[in-house]
Amino acid sequence: HLHAALVFLPNNGGPAWAGPGGGAGAVYDVTRYGARPDGMTDATLPFLRAWADACRSPRPATVLVPPGMFLVGSATFMGPCATRAVTFNVAGTLLAPSGYGWDSASPGRWLTFESVEGLAVSGGTLDGRGAPLWACKQQQPQQPRLHCPSGASSLTISNSRDVVVDGLRSMNSELFHVVVLQSNGVTLNRVTVDAPEDSPNTDGIHIHMSSHVSVYDANIRTGDDCVSVGPGNSNLWIERVACGPGHGISIGSLGHQQGLDMEDVQNVTVKTTWFTGTSNGLRIKTWGSSKQGFVRGVTFEDATMTGVHNPIIIDQNYCPQKVGCSDR
Numbered sequence: 001h002l003h004a005a006l007v008f009l010p011n012n013g014g015p016a017w018a019g020p021g022g023g024a025g026a027v028y029d030v031t032r033y034g035a036r037p038d039g040m041t042d043a044t045l046p047f048l049r050a051w052a053d054a055c056r057s058p059r060p061a062t063v064l065v066p067p068g069m070f071l072v073g074s075a076t077f078m079g080p081c082a083t084r085a086v087t088f089n090v091a092g093t094l095l096a097p098s099g100y101g102w103d104s105a106s107p108g109r110w111l112t113f114e115s116v117e118g119l120a121v122s123g124g125t126l127d128g129r130g131a132p133l134w135a136c137k138q139q140q141p142q143q144p145r146l147h148c149p150s151g152a153s154s155l156t157i158s159n160s161r162d163v164v165v166d167g168l169r170s171m172n173s174e175l176f177h178v179v180v181l182q183s184n185g186v187t188l189n190r191v192t193v194d195a196p197e198d199s200p201n202t203d204g205i206h207i208h209m210s211s212h213v214s215v216y217d218a219n220i221r222t223g224d225d226c227v228s229v230g231p232g233n234s235n236l237w238i239e240r241v242a243c244g245p246g247h248g249i250s251i252g253s254l255g256h257q258q259g260l261d262m263e264d265v266q267n268v269t270v271k272t273t274w275f276t277g278t279s280n281g282l283r284i285k286t287w288g289s290s291k292q293g294f295v296r297g298v299t300f301e302d303a304t305m306t307g308v309h310n311p312i313i314i315d316q317n318y319c320p321q322k323v324g325c326s327d328r
Helices: 044-056 131-139
Strands: 026-029 038-042 061-065 069-071 075-078 086-090 093-095 109-114 117-122 125-127 153-158 161-166 169-171 178-181 184-189 192-194 205-208 211-221 227-229 233-243 249-254 262-276 280-286 292-306 310-315
Touching: 026 044, 044 061, 044 075, 044 086, 153 161, 178 184, 205 211, 205 233, 211 227, 227 233, 227 262, 233 249, 249 262, 249 292, 262 280, 280 292, 292 310
Parallel strands: 026 061, 038 069, 061 086, 069 093, 075 109, 086 117, 093 125, 109 153, 117 161, 125 169, 153 178, 161 184, 169 192, 178 205, 184 211, 192 211, 205 227, 211 233, 227 249, 233 262, 249 280, 262 292, 280 310
Antiparallel strands: none
C-alpha cells in the first residue's frame, strides 16, 4: 500500500528531452525520473518530480507518460506554474494502489491538479481499482460496525482556471471519477467513464463551486449520477452525453451540505443527451431545509431516453434514507 499523499515542489532537474530546436517546449518523460511501466513499482515520486520540473519551466512544457502500467499513490500536482501552458500527456494507464484506505493522508482524492492555469490533460486511462471498497460499502448495511472509508475520487481539478481534459478514460473509481472544484474555465472533452451499475457513489463527473465549465461528448457508465452539479455553480454547458447505466444527470442535491449558508445553481444548459437503462434521466433535487438558495436559468433540451425509470424529476424534499426528513 502507498500511504503518503505527496505534494512536490520544483527541484534542480532538467527536461528529459526537448523538442527540435526548443520550439516545441520541454518534454519531461516520467520514465527518465525512474517510473517503471510494470504496474507494481511505486511511481509516485517520479511523477511528481517530472511535474515539478515541467511546472517551473518558463516555456510550454509537457509531462509525458508513455505506454505501460504505472502504480501511483495519492498525488497533488501543485501550481501555480511558471508557464500557462503545461500538458499532462498520458499514453499509458495509471493504477491506484490495491485495497482501500490508502488515501488516508489525503482523504477523498487520488490525483489532484491544484492552482494551475492553462493546463491540458490529454489521453490515458485512470484505474481506481475500487472493487474492494464497493464490496465493503455493500456489506455495511448488514454489518453496521464495519468501517468503510468514503474513498478517493480519481481526478480532481481544484482552484484552477483555463483547463482542458481531453480523451481521458476513468474506470473503477472508488468515489467520483472526475471532480471540478472551485475552478473557472474548465472544458471536459471526450471523457469516458466505466464502472459497474452497482458501484456506490461513483459519480462520473461532479462539478462543485465552479463557473464556465463545459462537458462535450462524454460516454458514462457508472453506479451513480453520470453528471452531478453541486452548489455554487454557474454557466455550465453539458452537451452530447451518453449515460447508462447510472442515475442520470442531476442538479443537486442542494440544501444539505454543512458550512454553506447559500446554495445556488444558475445558467445551466444540458442538451443532446442519451439515457439508456438509467434509474433517472434529468433531475433537480433539493433537501427540505431552511437553507436559502435557488436553481434558475436551467435548460434541458433534446434528451432521448430508453428504459429510464424516472425520465424527469424535480424533487424539493429529497431525503433518500428517509431519516431526519423535513415535513416542509
